[in-house]
Amino acid sequence: VRYYLNRIAQLKHLNAFLEVYEEEALEKARALDTRLKNGEKLGVLAGVVIGIKDVICYQGHNVSAASHILEGFTSLFSATAVERLLAEDAIIIGNLNCDEFAMGSTNENSAYGPTLNALDNSRVPGGSSGGSAVAVQADLCQVSLGSDTGGSVRQPADFCGIVGLKPTYGRISRYGLIAYASSFDQIGIFGKDIADVASVLQVIAGPDEYDSTASQKEVPDYKANLEDNKTFRFAYLRDAQYHDGLDAEMKEGYIDFFESLQSLGHTVSGKSFEYLDHVVPAYYVLTTAEASSNLSRYDGVKYGHRTPEKNLDLTEFYKKSRSEGFGKEVKRRILLGTFVLSAGYYDAYYTKAQQVRRFVTEKLNDILEEYDAILMPTVPSTAFKLGEKTDDPIAMYLADIYTVLANLAGVPAISVPLYRHSNGMPYGVQIITKKFSEANLLHIAHQVM
Numbered sequence: 534v535r536y537y538l539n540r541i542a543q544l545k546h547l548n549a550f551l552e553v554y555e556e557e558a559l560e561k562a563r564a565l566d567t568r569l570k571n572g573e574k575l576g577v578l579a580g581v582v583i584g585i586k587d588v589i590c591y592q593g594h595n596v597s598a599a600s601h602i603l604e605g606f607t608s609l610f611s612a613t614a615v616e617r618l619l620a621e622d623a624i625i626i627g628n629l630n631c632d633e634f635a636m637g638s639t640n641e642n643s644a645y646g647p648t649l650n651a652l653d654n655s656r657v658p659g660g661s662s663g664g665s666a667v668a669v670q671a672d673l674c675q676v677s678l679g680s681d682t683g684g685s686v687r688q689p690a691d692f693c694g695i696v697g698l699k700p701t702y703g704r705i706s707r708y709g710l711i712a713y714a715s716s717f718d719q720i721g722i723f724g725k726d727i728a729d730v731a732s733v734l735q736v737i738a739g740p741d742e743y744d745s746t747a748s749q750k751e752v753p754d755y756k757a758n759l760e761d762n763k764t765f766r767f768a769y770l771r772d773a774q775y776h777d778g779l780d781a782e783m784k785e786g787y788i789d790f791f792e793s794l795q796s797l798g799h800t801v802s803g804k805s806f807e808y809l810d811h812v813v814p815a816y817y818v819l820t821t822a823e824a825s826s827n828l829s830r831y832d833g834v835k836y837g838h839r840t841p842e843k844n845l846d847l848t849e850f851y852k853k854s855r856s857e858g859f860g861k862e863v864k865r866r867i868l869l870g871t872f873v874l875s876a877g878y879y880d881a882y883y884t885k886a887q888q889v890r891r892f893v894t895e896k897l898n899d900i901l902e903e904y905d906a907i908l909m910p911t912v913p914s915t916a917f918k919l920g921e922k923t924d925d926p927i928a929m930y931l932a933d934i935y936t937v938l939a940n941l942a943g944v945p946a947i948s949v950p951l952y953r954h955s956n957g958m959p960y961g962v963q964i965i966t967k968k969f970s971e972a973n974l975l976h977i978a979h980q981v982m
């Protein structure tokens with residue numbers, strides 16, 4: 534704990550943590566030490582130092598979703614994932630910066646300023662779980678939790694050169710996770726290697742009576758087969774690998790990677806998937822619709838920020854409180870979501886996007902039935918420069934092309950680091966498998982890493 538506290542203090546300029554639970558973490562470590570000396574059996578994560586994204590509730594601690602609207606709000610209960618970590622004696626060292634309400638790809642939408650990429654401080658760490666990625670990248674904690682609605686764990690993992698897992702929708706309870714788009718949101722895990730990620734997943738996955746969307750499926754042993762040597766049948770999507778938006782040098786890198794897999798005895802086949810250009814529009818229609826509904830609870834009455842202005846009627850009071858509390862990107866998405874749900878446009882946008890979701894899910898599942906895994910880039914480029922895309926939300930959204938597919942389909946996906954670009958930044962490969970096949974996914978990731 535002291536080691537990490539020192540690193541956090543030394544690297545404060547990265548702005549990864551919003552709050553550090555210094556005394557509490559030291560206290561926990563001392564208590565564990567005493568229990569160990571008394572010969573007590575400790576939990577499987579005893580002493581593992583973990584950071585959590587500021588959208589995950591931890592009883593008695595502030596949680597703000599990096600938004601002014603929740604400034605000063607204290608969690609009344611802990612997320613199920615947090616409860617389970619604590620029950621296994623993990624030490625939670627602090628909460629981590631992110632884009633406001635997990636909306637963004639760069640961590641620049643935080644009300645508390647951007648987090649910086651530790652490898653190059655002029656670049657973003659990715660988002661929305663940027664703080665969680667940097668905390669592991671810069672060794673400020675051993676593992677961290679983020680949330681992934683459309684790539685917010687895999688994309689920053691890719692930009693920071695670490696591992697980021699988004700499990701199957703329903704594998705980890707969302708109880709205590711602040712909602713962005715409920716049919717997409719999933720808690721994800723950052724680590725430096727697969728074994729760490731597997732250990733944390735083992736503890737936090739599984740049924741939960743507080744979340745009816747958490748699957749009843751049994752949790753297998755995620756580390757049992759990690760070391761087995763096996764050959765796999767991989768598919769890549771031609772429409773992804775030859776996409777115009779993909780960086781040219783990375784394109785070459787993936788070809789090398791696929792060849793190296795073949796030389797190890799794996800098969801790698803190209804499949805066509807002509808729907809890729811439809812996934813980003815479908816994702817942004819559906820997630821903004823869900824967000825506009827989820828965020829209606831922040832009304833200045835029940836939680837957080839309330840306008841100091843007096844003598845307003847109720848509508849004006851809501852408007853003022855919300856206008857003052859929410860940042861620009863969140864407002865943009867509430868407006869967009871309200872629009873696509875409005876009576877006159879519902880069928881044209883929302884229903885259509887649902888159909889696209891259903892269609893691409895079926896097509897993706899067909900490929901996953903035939904192959905062990907799909908390999909794809911995680912992001913079409915390496916980490917952006919700070920400010921590079923802030924004026925162009927559409928360009929920012931389009932960079933989610935490779936990550937949103939797994940959320941639309943609810944399947945598990947992981948980003949593992951692969952190569953360095955000539956610009957010095959890392960990039961990874963994304964691996965996607967069938968629903969609830971995290972054991973296979975982790976096994977494959979371990980073998981190709």
Ligand code: GLN
Pocket residue numbers: 635636637638660661680681682683684685686713820933
């Ligand atoms: N970049 C995507 C978005 O802004 C992903 C967000 C997320 O996964 N939370 O919606």
